[in-house]
Amino acid sequence: MNSGDFVSATRWTEAQLQRLAWATLLLSFTICVGLAILVPWQILTYLRTSYVGVQTRVVALSGILRLEHVDREPLAITPGNPYSRLTESDLLITDAQSQGLVIFSEPLSSAPQDLAAVQIYPNTQVEVRRARYPRFGISPEPARLTLYVRSGRARVIRLEGRRPLELAIQTPHGQAEVISGTLAIEVQNDRTDFTVRSGEARVGTSDQIRTLKSDQRARIELNGRVESPLEAGRNLLPNLFQTPLPERNVDEPIPPNQWAIFTFVKQPGESPGTVAQTSEAGRRALAISRSGFDHAQTGVFLILNQDVRDFRSLQLHITLKILFQDVAVCGVVGTECPLMIRLEYKDINGVDRQWLQGFYALGEVTPQTPESCLPQICPPPYNVHLRVPLGEWYTFDSGNLMETLQAVGAPPATLTRLRIYASGHSYSVMISELELIGEE
Template sequence: MSGRHNPERLAWIVLSSAFAVFCSMAVLIPLSIYGYMISATQPLPAELTSVRGIVLMGDANAGLSTSVTDGSTVTFSENYAAATDETSQAIITFADDSSLTLYGSTHISLQESEQPRFGISSNPSRVTVRLEQGRIRATAARSKTDLLFEIVTPHAVVTLDQGSYSIETDGENTQVTTRLGQADISSPQGEMSLSQGQRIVLNADTPLGRPLPAAQNLLSDSTFTPESLNNSWESYAIVPIESVTTTASVVLFQDQPVLNLRSQGEDNVHSEVGVVQMVNKDVRDFQSLRVFAEVRLVEQSLPGGGQLGSEFPVMLHVAYKDAAGNDRDWFHGFYFKPAPDNYILYDQPDNSSERIARGRWYPYESVNLLTTLGPAKPVFVKSIRIYASGWIYDSMLANISLLAEE
């Protein structure tokens, strides 16, 4: 018998269908609401502060049209970009106390900055920063379960756990250093993790290697070859008269290429010869900065460091700027011929010397310049110079490094 002739059966069918729809809606609507509450996001607020100089910012697609002056703070939103020049520095602070410090000549864009809209969501907040060039210090205030903090560089995606990290790229290479925490690296060459106190250098052509110690050499060329001179190392000489000849050359000594600084000719005449390498590195975020070198003194006619304590057969010179922007210098000299009592030999944090054995290689390691120089410590290293000065001298130097440690 059809439902047309059985109203009772038809009623039960309608009632059952309505109940099924009701039950479905009773389940699906809360699930949909719950799903929305779990997945819904809202912006994670951020602010940009110019710590020093003028910082440019603006929409990443429209250009950097806003200037943020020294000490000013502005809102920094998703899809914004910021850039510093060699004289400026900025910090981006997120609402969860995570932060991003931009050092000189750095360009970044904030691709993502969001957090769950509702407290019941277990999804992490997300911060994604693209580092186009320069050096940043990223501090993740929470673990990866609560904050997915990613730095995208031309060579890799770096995912940060709770901790502090340095990331630097110049277009050809990307360097990642962990001061505290763990960084996961994903690149076309493979994947790896960096633990505290480790770093890695990435580029497009080299397979992933093993993590390196956090200490890094700020010099582009630490050894000496004939090609080094007047390339990475620029030579110079100060010779007042023609009867004195100075040379800065690379010679082979004991099967090792070394830098040889010599003065020949008339004695008791001042001359100077040396080499300079430009460094141009911001070091304010490092904990240690030391100079390493191997020194060998062959000849020295002027005792000590001369009457004024400024003329040595080998002198190391680091030119830098302090936090106030002042140009400063650090010197350390080497000699083997004792100085008379009336000659000056400085023993100061920024100017010192030491007597070493003649004709023997001496491995030198400086003190930590970032602690011994106090308020006058370096924040930006301009250059390093190796030179000899005095009367007649003959000196050698090999394997110089300017090691900075996170």
């Protein structure tokens, strides 16, 4: 190679090096700009989309609640022993004698708000498919809760949390999104019934979605056909948790469909107790309390004057919590339960009758503390007082009262008055989700 060729080759190499330097500089600049955009974007994405599991509380209200998970041994949840480690893919199973309650709450908070409550009825299977809450407070994302009801009956209550909630219920036949209020679900082999007891829900399949309001029902069949809106029975009671309640004598005539507070004290001068609207962890409630030494009653009542002779079904639903009672069970004659429901009516012969149901949390049934109101004090039917967990929300459904009262020879013709009250010496209770569903 002569010297000219060497100089030419050297110059070519210098040009290549210059191009390489520019390419490296441009690439470095591009990478720098990309990192300046990508790293903050990744951080913001993480802050936005990072989730943690929600806080849970599983309570067996009666019988044994079975919990299954693919990677763990089955677990038995018994009354009085709440379970707080529910995770995604957990399956809750009840048998004919058991029912449970699941409360989903905000995590990472010293005073968490409840997001939703799920009542699981007997012979039901519910799987938790998603239960997530944004890890960081600056995230605009909603909390997400998805439940799969394989079979049986459940009731889902959407509560008033601090963050938006996507609450979805899936079944083998379709799905529902609970927008607000309460949704009842019943899954059978060939269909699912979604019933909005209050609020609003969107119900359907991937092909068709229907919006339901209070007291409307949708049925999704095995072939995916959606029937809605269907009659779901109507709530005969006005809202108990909206307006301030006046105080009245229980025998004082007041307009129908207007709740009022009533009190009774055996010894003049003692405290009559208090009734106050309140909220607890996102749940509207009515708090009834009293501290005293002798017998008293504190509660609310409603004049109904509702003809039910053409009704085929009448069912009372209530959610309650007993916080304190000082009389064991329901007292010596069975009339001092910390919470009592008294539905008064006239039968088809015009005779005044009543249906009475008591609830208690403390004490054991003995000859001195009977399991129901004594026959010399109360007329039939003699409903056994129900023991509920102390300090836990408990959901009660009466069953079809038209059939119950017909069976004891006292079918109702006109509902006259409903009382819900605490009875005893000292007590503290709360009630929520009060409904009297009638179907004609």
